[in-house]
Amino acid sequence: MINLQSPFVQGSSSVSTIMLLVLLTLLPGLFLYIHFFGLGILLNVLIATITAIFAEFIILKIRKLPAKIFLTDYTAVVTAWLLALSIPSIAPWWITVLGTLFAIVVAKHFYGGIGSNLFNPAMIGYAILLISFPAVMTKWQNPSHINDMGLSLSIFLGGIDNYDAIASATPLDYLKTELLQGKNVSQIMNEPIAKLTQMQWVSFGFFIGGIILLLTKVITWHLPLTYLVTLFVIASIFHLIDPNQFAPFQFHLLNGGTMLAAFFIITDPVSGPTTPNGKIFFAILIATLVYVIRVFGGYPEGIAFAVIFANICVPLIDKLSQPKVFGHE
């Protein structure tokens, strides 16, 4: 039987295909990440995916929702991947499991599940982990140790005792601590950690994936472009004011989660604004907050907090950015 009322035809897109495309476009970045930083990333992604599907299944059963329909929308998997890609590759397994559980159970389903969550679930999961376990969450794998699979596996499975052998600070973190010790930006930029080209390759991978998302019209230009341009402008202005204290724009654009955030995190439709102007304002807000937290705040990376704060503002942003209705100009 066809629909009771028109329209009787429909386009081909579905939530599942959109989410699958998001997962596919994460692959270039994921592959480069694994290539440069070892299989620890893959372990994180796998354990997060399994946890997310399991948690979603249990909750759907408890809420008496059709598990098959809601599991195959793949939103839980996208949340899992985004969280796993934000967690250091040398984190023990329970970190990822805990973060994913919190993201799916609390940030997603406590708010009503798909479509109802006020906050980006992956970012809530990340923020909880960062606040609760700062020591684990700020130590990243030194790319020169990628061949030591045994070591990363034992870290994944167990203790954090032999951490220091393979861990190092991220470029953002390094810049922050070195500046505090009195070095200037140009000195720091010449050091190998700050010039971590592997990290920039990963950013490039996410950028490519993001471009595909744009071309396939899964996302519009408003969020990523505004976000990157704002970050570029703010970083450039500060760098111009004092090149010794503030890193150049490319440092901010290519390090940390900038690219992942620009195309995959701030573009979460559920917790973001819906109007074109609202998206522009939302992206400006996040980029500004990210810069402020990175440069002036207590954490080396500020995307999670910036996104969560901006999520709070979404209803207001939407309300104030309503486009003019046809003929109402």
Add this chain to the structure above:
Amino acid sequence: MKVFEKIFKFNGGIQAKTKKNISTTSPIKQFGLPSKIILPLRQHIGKLAKLKVSVGDHVLKGQLIAEADGNVSAAIHAPTSGKVLSIEKQLIPHPSGLPDFCVEIEPDGKDKWVQIKPTNWKKIDLEKVNKLLLSSGIVGLGGAAFPTHLKLNHGKAENSLKTLIINAAECEPYITCDDMLMREKTNELILGIKLVHEILGVEESVIGIEDNKTVAINLLTKAIENEKNIFLKIVPTIYPSGDAKRLIYLLKGIKIPKSQRSSDYGIQMFNVATIIAIYRFLEFGEPSISRIVTITGNLRSPRNYEVLLGTPLKEIIDAAGGQVIKNNTFIMGGPMMGFKLPSINVPVTKAMNCIISSEPDMVEEKKPVLPCIRCARCAEACPVQLQPQELFWFSKSKQLEKAEEYNLFDCIECGCCSYVCPSNIPLVQYYRFAKSEIIEERQEQEQANIARERNEFRILRLEREKQERAERNALRREQSSNEDKTKLIEEKRKAIADALKRIEAGGEEQ
């Protein structure tokens, strides 16, 4: 010739599969005489037409069966000669599935015309043309069925008509009746445009056509080569380009608000088939008794038919090879805005532009509906630039005031939002529901207001009467002097005394 070229693109719209080639491979076919004619007395927007025949009457082709009742109505004519069999309620092609008054005619096979005469339209003024058109039965043949004579005026005095737009967009998938008409009756269309152009006294006539109708475009381009004031403007194939206000924007760059009419802006628009109908009426005196219907979709031989109004739809479907699947569902109109026919045992009406035998890939009721993920694809697709996701939220939670504040009533129900929704939410159905709730609420409110006013008036009246009574009594009291009062008392005393006497007398008697 081409003075302006610019196309003003409206927001969004969709590019669905047009499926038009299903029914354009064969030319328009004359369906001929059906076994019976069932003429609904309301085939238009407005009042039921007033009956002019009775059962048993013999009618001629083109004879008036029912005349327009007032201005917002349209006349009905006999599509062929024959005998009036019955006048009763029969099933009509309407989404409600409710029967309405119909005149059933049994054709006598002679197809004999009533005497018709052409109008010397060049000699008479618009008002007279209008009066004539009121008797022509012509309504908008694009599917809306709005009485045409209502549209033939000069517009407001301070803002006289400047542009005639011929809506040849035919943007809904499947429908090809206008396309085929333009291909086969190109000259008649141009003559019609010139006629309406002259009657309205406009400066320019613009044909707005979607770029997917290449055959018609070529023919029209050739036909208007030497016309100074007729322009062809090709618009991209983006549904709903054929919506009147969207087409006006595409062609002229003017955004006409919901509350206003195009004539307020010096523009009047007619559909291709309507133009030809006006031409045939004024030039030859032929009233509206037939139309082109696209019979398409899941059928053996889909095509366009020229059909007498009142022809049973089932006979045409059988002619088109019959149903491929037994008891298939049929859609009247396009797949985006049309409606499910309650049955195929309904007659062809003036509004019936297309009949689609539903296809397997059409939306199924049972497809799972997911929650809205706020992806805003609906907002990107909305040609009115509404925020469908917000309207959905407000409609679903019955925040009707909010829905209105977000311009629910600007929604044209084109279905683009539902079409693109990845969560498969039947958005338009929510808007229809919310609109009807609001209208109902308003009517109830109005009823309540009337009742309250009545009650207040009653209380006021009672109070007034009370006051008046009091005043009257007071007046009477004042008027009656002291003298009168003593007289009154004495009279009463006398009466009592008399009564006492009577009692005494009675006692003695005992």
